[in-house]
Amino acid sequence: MSVPPDHLQGGHVPHAEMRQHNLSVVLRRVHTEGAVSRSELTRATGVNRSTTAALVAALARAGLVREEIPRTHRTAGRPSPMVLPVPERAQVVALEVGVERIRAERVGLGGTVLAERTLLPPSDGPTPFEQTVGRLAGLVESLGEPAADAGRCTGIGIAVPGLVRRADGLVRFAPNLEWRDEPLAAALADRLAPPWSRVPIAVGNDADLGALGEYARGAARGYDDFVYISANVGVGGGLFCGGRPVRGQRGYAGEIGHMIVNPQGRQCRCGARGCWETEIGTDVITEAAGLQVPPDHSLHGVVEAAAAGDERAERALDDAARWLAIGLGNLAVVLSPRLVIFGGGLQDIYEATFDRIELYSATTGLARSRAPYTHRRSALAHRAPLVGAAELAMAPLLDDPLGLPRPDVR
DSSP states (O other), rough: OOOOGGSSHHHSOOOOHHHHHHHHHHHHHHHHHHHHHHHHHHHHHOOOHHHHHHHHHHHHHHSSHHHHHOSOOOSSSSOOOOOEEEETEEEEEEEEEOOOOEEEEEEEETEEEEEEEEEEOOOSSSOHHHHHHHHHHHHHTTOOSSSSEEEEEEEEEEESSEEEETTTEEEEEEETTTTTEEEEEHHHHHSSSSHHHHHOOOHHHHEHHHHHHHHSSSTTTTSSOOOOEESSEEEEEEEEEETTTOOOOOGGGTGGGGSOTTTTSSTTTTTTTTTTTTHOOOOHHHHHHOOOOOOOOOSSSHHHHHHHHHHHHHHHHHHHHHHHHHHHHHHHHHHSSSSEEEEHHHHHHHHHHHHHHHHHHHGGGGHHHHHHEEEEEEESSHHHHHHHHHHHHHHHHHHSSSSSSSOOOO
């Protein structure tokens, strides 16, 4: 059964607000599950069957869902109609800005990817902010031709490797992009031509959105308390407690890569010494293995070298496992998650370091005895931030399915 938000619990609840809440529950369930029986939706909302039918009918009239009768069913009696999303009717654009590439997807309701694009950097080193905004605008507008009939774009979500002020999409600090106090959402809106310029833009930290993606469609489904760790050139984290993202003051929580684990360690790009990212960043691990950093900053080469008997690569993986265990022990004591997900480049070394992480974690005492957790690799791989960006952009529609204007983007 769906539990209404705090402001709808207790006392008299306005009918319109409760109806909006129930419409949201129905559409969100269809969006995440893909196909849900009407009887399941009745259980999810806690309302009677006729009310569920009316909610589904309202969403169907808006073109957001459709119904079909299953061809087979296991129980006696008339089968419950299945409710499915209509991907072409409500769409978003998801963008991920990285050091090594920019990726874009046009995603329909239900998570269906309708189009995708990738841009490589025009030159070595970070691309200047204004040039990046121009490339993003070109990508968005290149995704503006749906394959079938015209869709309706409800939002644009952007994942960025840096500190993001969620209220207005200002990127406060993205060291690997060399950005500081850049108004990404406003700058992109200014660069887009109508009708794209009227589409709402939301910006989030890439690790936060990776966690959101895993929660909605990946390894964290069924978990309300988890940590998502993403390592590339830098290291970031997304935190969920009680089924809600932990954003902290102004949305800056989750910068676990700058948790100090080795005060006598290397200088970090943030200015501190011995941050976790100076020990488990993908480039740090690659260089410790004596290998050249690949263009995509992956760790496959390190794993392959270690498997072939290269001692430096083997030591690099062992050191990475030890520092991972130390950092995870700190997170376990403070946050007590049920699950830790290895994303970004860390998923490349997950299988090779799993046993060693377990061995080193056993020596952290309190972390394992008082705050046990399981860990696994990302189910969405390198798409996790993009999936999260799509979910971020889709959220206003899911919160108020019939109340938002959706400008046609043809």
